[in-house]
Amino acid sequence: MPPPPTTTFLLFLLLIFQLLLAGGVSSQDTDLESDCTDRWIHIRHLPPQFNLDLLANCSEYPLFDNFCPYISNHGLGQKTHNSSHSWYRTDPFMLELIFHRRMLEYPCLTPDPNLATAVFVPYYAGLDSLKYLFGPEVNSSFRHGLDLFEYITNVDNPSIWNKNLGHDHFLVMARPAWDFSQPLSNNPPIFGSSFLELPEFFNITALTLEARAYSWQEQAIPYPTSFHPPNLAFYESWVNRVKKSKRTTLMLFAGGGGISSNPNVRRSIRLECENVTSMSTNGTGYAKFCDFVDCSNGICEHDPIKFMKPMLQSSFCLQPPGDTPTRRSTFDGFLAGCIPVFFEEISAKKQYGWHLPEEKYEEFSVFIQKEDVVFKGVKIMDVLMSIPRAEIRRKREKVLEMLPRVMYRKHGSSLGLRSKKDAFDIAIEGTLQRIKSRTEEIAAQHYVLE
Ligand SMILES: *[C@@H]1O[C@H](CO)[C@@H](O)[C@H](O)[C@H]1NC(C)=O
Ligand SMILES: *[C@@H]1O[C@H](CO)[C@@H](O)[C@H](O)[C@H]1NC(C)=O
Ligand SMILES: *[C@@H]1O[C@H](CO)[C@@H](O)[C@H](O)[C@H]1NC(C)=O
Numbered sequence: 001m002p003p004p005p006t007t008t009f010l011l012f013l014l015l016i017f018q019l020l021l022a023g024g025v026s027s028q029d030t031d032l033e034s035d036c037t038d039r040w041i042h043i044r045h046l047p048p049q050f051n052l053d054l055l056a057n058c059s060e061y062p063l064f065d066n067f068c069p070y071i072s073n074h075g076l077g078q079k080t081h082n083s084s085h086s087w088y089r090t091d092p093f094m095l096e097l098i099f100h101r102r103m104l105e106y107p108c109l110t111p112d113p114n115l116a117t118a119v120f121v122p123y124y125a126g127l128d129s130l131k132y133l134f135g136p137e138v139n140s141s142f143r144h145g146l147d148l149f150e151y152i153t154n155v156d157n158p159s160i161w162n163k164n165l166g167h168d169h170f171l172v173m174a175r176p177a178w179d180f181s182q183p184l185s186n187n188p189p190i191f192g193s194s195f196l197e198l199p200e201f202f203n204i205t206a207l208t209l210e211a212r213a214y215s216w217q218e219q220a221i222p223y224p225t226s227f228h229p230p231n232l233a234f235y236e237s238w239v240n241r242v243k244k245s246k247r248t249t250l251m252l253f254a255g256g257g258g259i260s261s262n263p264n265v266r267r268s269i270r271l272e273c274e275n276v277t278s279m280s281t282n283g284t285g286y287a288k289f290c291d292f293v294d295c296s297n298g299i300c301e302h303d304p305i306k307f308m309k310p311m312l313q314s315s316f317c318l319q320p321p322g323d324t325p326t327r328r329s330t331f332d333g334f335l336a337g338c339i340p341v342f343f344e345e346i347s348a349k350k351q352y353g354w355h356l357p358e359e360k361y362e363e364f365s366v367f368i369q370k371e372d373v374v375f376k377g378v379k380i381m382d383v384l385m386s387i388p389r390a391e392i393r394r395k396r397e398k399v400l401e402m403l404p405r406v407m408y409r410k411h412g413s414s415l416g417l418r419s420k421k422d423a424f425d426i427a428i429e430g431t432l433q434r435i436k437s438r439t440e441e442i443a444a445q446h447y448v449l450e
């Protein structure tokens with residue numbers, strides 16, 4: 001028996017249903033770019049087993065976490081304080097809910113799939129994968145997605161899929177793509193579902209938190225952070241705080257790991273950080289060379305205050321790879337105006353091309369090859385101390401310029417704030433462009449063949 005639904009959950013359902021019945025959130029009066037040419041999106045109707053029902057089992061995956069508290073506020077989670085307007089205890093895996101809610105207020109929705117450039121599938125893929133990743137169906141992970149495929153190609157109006165054979169369909173899968181890329185030949189399965197390995201889904205566009213190095217279907221979009229301002233005033237007051245913040249620490253690492261004796265970049269960072277704290281900062285303009293925010297055992301995950309305050313005081317934020325090359329912390333750092341230091345190109349540069357264009361990395365970040373740090377004795381502090389003050393200032397200005405692009409503003413936010421393209425807007429733009437060129441390419445091929 002599923003547990004009794006919580007009040008929050010019931011309220012959530014009610015809200016979503018109201019929105020669905022109303023056919024989306026009315027946005028006629030707030031539509032900025034009223035020209036919807038090539039921007040029409042149709043949302044596929046899915047029965048609740050593919051989205052809302054999955055929330056009812058939020059406490060059923062002990063190996064994952066009880067994610068019931070993170071569902072509130074349409075996936076933003078609970079506010080950090082009762083009086084807070086912009087800060088939430090956001091869990092990045094809730095991006096499927098956050099995205100769905102934002103989709104409902106997208107200004108160019110159409111009930112007619114034939115008019116649509118793209119078709120959104122409101123499936124909570126990551127939440128549905130939990131039963132294969134951590135639940136009773138770990139040994140049938142090749143089944144992940146087959147029910148969905150049957151529904152959208154056979155049960156529900158098949159002409160919607162057949163119009164472009166799925167090339168115009170897209171969905172959000174709020175986990176690294178690796179979690180959905182288990183080869184179908186693994187028997188018994190090792191870890192992960194095989195959703196992205198199924199030929200059935202080769203044509204769709206999947207928005208994931210991290211893409212594989214060689215991917216076809218998926219595109220990485222930013223991890224949600226904890227900052228979701230509801231209007232321009234709250235956004236600007238935060239940005240002003242970031243601009244004014246005194247950067248008394250040279251570099252910061254917020255994370256865990258690196259405690260084993262095997263050489264790896266997290267271990268090198270830990271050792272260097274311990275080492276430099278005893279050195280004199282006299283005359284350098286910094287009070288501290290290195291700040292280590294210990295986030296072991298997930299203690300920072302739903303507590304943004306733990307790392308945001310130190311990030312505000314630091315010039316550089318170190319973003320080493322961990323279990324996976326990408327980190328939510330990269331985006332937390334952006335919000336704090338903390339210049340990212342990357343150690344692998346696949347940590348961000350080769351991932352978030354829509355949101356953080358590859359050619360801009362030199363302007364807003366620092367790159368140090370991880371092998372140089374681990375094996376060649378390069379000291380991160382020496383690299384960072386050699387960067388002139390004026391260049392640090394320019395880099396920070398660029399980080400601030402990029403900030404809106406990696407934040408997810410709150411649903412239903414004010415008109416003023418909607419004028420800034422946020423992570424959602426840019427994800428939609430990228431998706432529409434990709435789908436348009438893909439469907440045009442296919443149409444051209446048919447033309448040539450005929
Ligand atoms: C919820 O969990 C119960 C028990 O684990 C299971 O029987 C049921 O199918 C699950 N529901 C969904 C929608 O996954
Ligand atoms: C926050 O609000 C909730 C519900 O209104 C209340 O129960 C709780 O005591 C409040 N907490 C604080 C710290 O004010
Ligand atoms: C999955 O398969 C493995 C190996 O065949 C087996 O040991 C394990 O008990 C199975 N797990 C479940 C949940 O059925």
Ligand SMILES: *[C@@H]1O[C@H](CO)[C@@H](O)[C@H](O)[C@H]1NC(C)=O
Nearest residue numbers: 165166199200201202203442
């Ligand atoms: C994917 O598209 C190709 C043509 O581009 C088509 O041959 C194939 O049948 C499509 N797959 C599905 C599952 O619709």
Ligand SMILES: *[C@@H]1O[C@H](CO)[C@@H](O)[C@H](O)[C@H]1NC(C)=O
Nearest residue numbers: 268270271272273275276379
């Ligand atoms: C720590 O400092 C000592 C002395 O300056 C130096 O020899 C050593 O290489 C440093 N270790 C690390 C990991 O930075």
Ligand SMILES: *[C@@H]1O[C@H](CO)[C@@H](O)[C@H](O)[C@H]1NC(C)=O
Nearest residue numbers: 279280281282283284285286
């Ligand atoms: C710091 O440097 C100044 C001169 O540059 C010197 O007067 C002062 O004693 C130094 N302080 C410490 C704590 O070393």
